[in-house]
Each structure stands twice: as structure tokens, then as C-alpha cells.
Amino acid sequence: MEVNNEIKNKGFYLYCIFYRREDIPTIYKGIDGENEVFSLPYRDISALVSQIPLDEYSEEHLERNLTDIGWVAPRVETHERIIEQIMDFSPVIPIKFCTIFRNEERIQEILEKQYDSLKTLLDYLADKEEWGIKVYVEPNVSSRAVSGRNPEIKKLNEKIATASPGEGFFLRKKMDSLLREETDSALDKLANEVYERLLSLADQGSRGKLFDRKITGKDDEMILNAALLLKKEDIKGVKDEINKIVSQYEGKGIYSELSGPWPPYNFCTSHEFK
Numbered sequence: 586m587e588v589n590n591e592i593k594n595k596g597f598y599l600y601c602i603f604y605r606r607e608d609i610p611t612i613y614k615g616i617d618g619e620n621e622v623f624s625l626p627y628r629d630i631s632a633l634v635s636q637i638p639l640d641e642y643s644e645e646h647l648e649r650n651l652t653d654i655g656w657v658a659p660r661v662e663t664h665e666r667i668i669e670q671i672m673d674f675s676p677v678i679p680i681k682f683c684t685i686f687r688n689e690e691r692i693q694e695i696l697e698k699q700y701d702s703l704k705t706l707l708d709y710l711a712d713k714e715e716w717g718i719k720v721y722v723e724p725n726v727s728s729r730a731v732s733g734r735n736p737e738i739k740k741l742n743e744k745i746a747t748a749s750p751g752e753g754f755f756l757r758k759k760m761d762s763l764l765r766e767e768t769d770s771a772l773d774k775l776a777n778e779v780y781e782r783l784l785s786l787a788d789q790g791s792r793g794k795l796f797d798r799k800i801t802g803k804d805d806e807m808i809l810n811a812a813l814l815l816k817k818e819d820i821k822g823v824k825d826e827i828n829k830i831v832s833q834y835e836g837k838g839i840y841s842e843l844s845g846p847w848p849p850y851n852f853c854t855s856h857e858f859k
Contacts, residue, residue: 595620596642597686599858600633601668601848602678602696602703612670616663617641625689627696630703633671634692642685651683668848676710678703679848684858695858706853713788713814715852716845718827720779720809721801722772723838775839776809782830786823787813791851808839812851 598616605626612622615635624631640646650656661682668679686692696703784790793810801807815823824843831841 594639595636596639597634597689597692598637598642599680599684599686599692600635600664601671601680602630602632602707603671603675604707605629605631606675612667615667616660618663622667625692625696627693628700630696630700630707632692632696633667634689637685639687642683647683665848672846672848676707676713677848678706678710678853679850680858681850710849710852712817713849714817714820714846715849716813716815716820716843717847718783718809718811718813718841718843719807720776720831720839720841721803721805722775722808723805723840772806772808779830780809780811783811783813783827786819786826787815789814789852793851805840812847814849814852 600615600622605624605628614620615622615637617635617637620636622633622635624633641650664682668677671677780790780792791812793812795807795810798804798806813823827841827843831839
């Protein structure tokens with residue numbers, strides 16, 4: 586699988602770093618669907634790469650292509666699939682999508698200069714997996730709960746019931762603003778509480794940005810998007826514990842989605858690959 590065949594006008598696309606092995610399965614095609622994937626070894630670690638045409642993957646072309654979901658989506662899928670194949674037999678340090686070099690010498694230089702830290706990280710990840718958890722709340726559930734126990738909102742409701750149309754309009758706007766503020770605060774508190782409990786089960790954790798309904802395709806609001814680095818031997822017990830934690834909130838319209846294992850992107854951020 587180790588190849589050294591630099592082709593004119595082609596660069597090197599980097600997928601991941603892993604323990605060097607001779608018996609890895611053949612991954613026939615890379616990100617471009619044409620060039621084969623191969624490894625560049627250094628001591629007992631390797632970089633997984635494939636050659637790509639620079640006329641399509643140059644900085645100028647990428648700036649345009651990365652805004653085209655029809656171009657990006659299948660390539661992201663291929664990038665992930667290739668890394669996940671390596672995960673079947675080695676821990677990996679995944680490299681972000683579209684990390685490209687003009688020659689293999691630069692990749693070899695990175696492997697050599699960062700060898701100690703790369704090897705340490707691979708050793709650390711060897712018995713661990715990244716899992717993702719997203720927590721959602723059903724529409725208006727928190728708003729109803731907040732409005733039922735907030736004394737100021739109760740008073741505003743009472744005033745609205747006897748107010749003139751003009752006064753009622755402004756009171757309703759004030760109440761809507763207060764309700765949104767109080768609801769956001771309650772959801773933040775709940776998300777923090779859930780995350781801290783989940784974090785106690787993990788070796789490490791990382792919180793990501795929340796996605797709106799247009800991206801998730803759900804009517805429900807995402808209140809937590811987190812990644813957990815879990816020890817493999819603890820996976821089953823941790824998954825049971827996660828379900829137990831989240832089930833305590835189900836009566837409040839809260840539910841979760843657990844997914845994985847994933848390449849541990851969230852826990853490999855200390856290395857520069859340029």
C-alpha cells in the first residue's frame with residue numbers, strides 16, 4: 586500500500602494519521618473517485634493520502650467549490666468513509682476536510698517534526714471512541730413551564746386580561762420578550778446540567794454550536810450538541826447511563842440522540858497540518 590508516484594499537476598490529499606500497518610485493507614479510490622489511497626510511513630506511524638488534481642482542488646477552485654453543496658456533500662462522505670475504514674484496525678488522528686499539500690515531502694516533514702506528539706496522541710486514543718449527543722426540547726414545552734411558575738409573567742397575564750386593546754398590545758410584547766428571555770435562561774441551565782452529568786462519564790467532552798431547525802429538519806429546538814470521548818470498555822455502561830440521565834427529563838419534552846463512534850475530530854485540535 587506504500588506508494589511514491591508523484592504525478593505532474595497533482596497534489597496530495599491528507600485524510601488521517603494512524604499506526605503503521607502492513608495488513609490494512611485496500612481502499613481503492615480517494616476523494617476524487619479516481620486516484621488510489623495509499624500511506625506515507627514514518628517510523629511506526631503513517632499518513633493516509635491520495636493524489637488529487639490541483640486544477641480542481643487549488644485554493645482558487647476550492648473557494649468556489651466549497652460553497653456548492655452538490656460538490657461538497659459526496660466528498661465529505663468519502664472523506665469520512667475512508668477514515669472510518671482505518672478506524673477498524675487503528676486509532677486515527679483525523680485531518681479536516683480538504684487538507685492538501687503540493688508534495689509528499691511536506692507531509693513527511695510534518696510526520697518527522699511532530700512524531701512524538703502524534704505518537705502520544707495515537708497512544709492516548711487507542712482505547713477510546715468519540716460519540717456525539719444532541720439534546721432537543723419539544724416546541725413551547727419550556728415556555729409553558731416558565732410561564733406557569735414565573736410571578737412577573739403571571740402578573741402581566743392578569744393585567745392583559747383587563748387592559749385596553751392598546752395597553753394590552755404593549756403588555757403582550759413585554760410578556761413575550763420576558764418569556765423568551767426566561768425560557769432561554771431555563772434551557773441554558775438545563776443544557777448545562779445535562780452536559781455536566783454526561784461529562785462526568787467521559788474521559789473528555791466538547792460542546793459544539795447549536796443548529797437551528799432548518800439544518801436539523803426538526804420542529805424541536807436543539808439545546809445541546811456535545812462530543813464525548815469514551816473509553817471503549819465503558820461504552821455500554823455509559824450509553825445506559827446517558828439514557829438514564831436523559832430519561833429523567835422526558836416528561837418535560839426533552840429527548841436525546843446518541844451517535845457514533847466518530848473520528849475523534851473534537852479531541853485532535855492541537856496539531857497544525859499546513
